[in-house]
């Protein structure tokens with residue numbers, strides 16, 4: 059757990075090091091458990107970033123810079139954009155609402171001051187647990203579901219996605 063906390067701080071440092079007066083989208087995979095780099099974490103990340111790039115293009119949003127890093131938290135993408143962060147957040151929310159696998163993506167938008175645009179400030183409900191539909195934070199805090207159960211659910215959903223696609 060300490061390592062994960064450390065990595066989260068590290069991600070913040072990395073994000074701040076890009077500091078350039080631009081808004082930023084941060085995208086990663088929401089993988090449960092201590093080991094974030096397990097199947098299908100990489101596959102979900104690739105799908106997430108591809109969907110994101112396509113969707114931004116469809117909405118005529120130019121990306122100034124893209125950085126992708128490997129970390130103990132899995133792969134993380136940083137996209138710098140010269141637009142209002144709240145507008146970008148809205149676009150990201152629409153992307154999430156139109157994607158079956160988006161519940162496994164962790165998409166955050168930061169304004170040019172580096173401050174995160176919260177779901178709350180956009181009148182959005184907190185994320186739901188993908189197993190039981192209760193608030194995700196609550197299940198996480200209480201460790202209501204085992205890592206194995208969570209990972210199994212992700213693998214099942216990813217396999218379903220692959221079946222439907224073909």
Ligand SMILES: [Zn+2]
Pocket residue numbers: 187188189190191192197202203
């Ligand atoms: Zn739950």
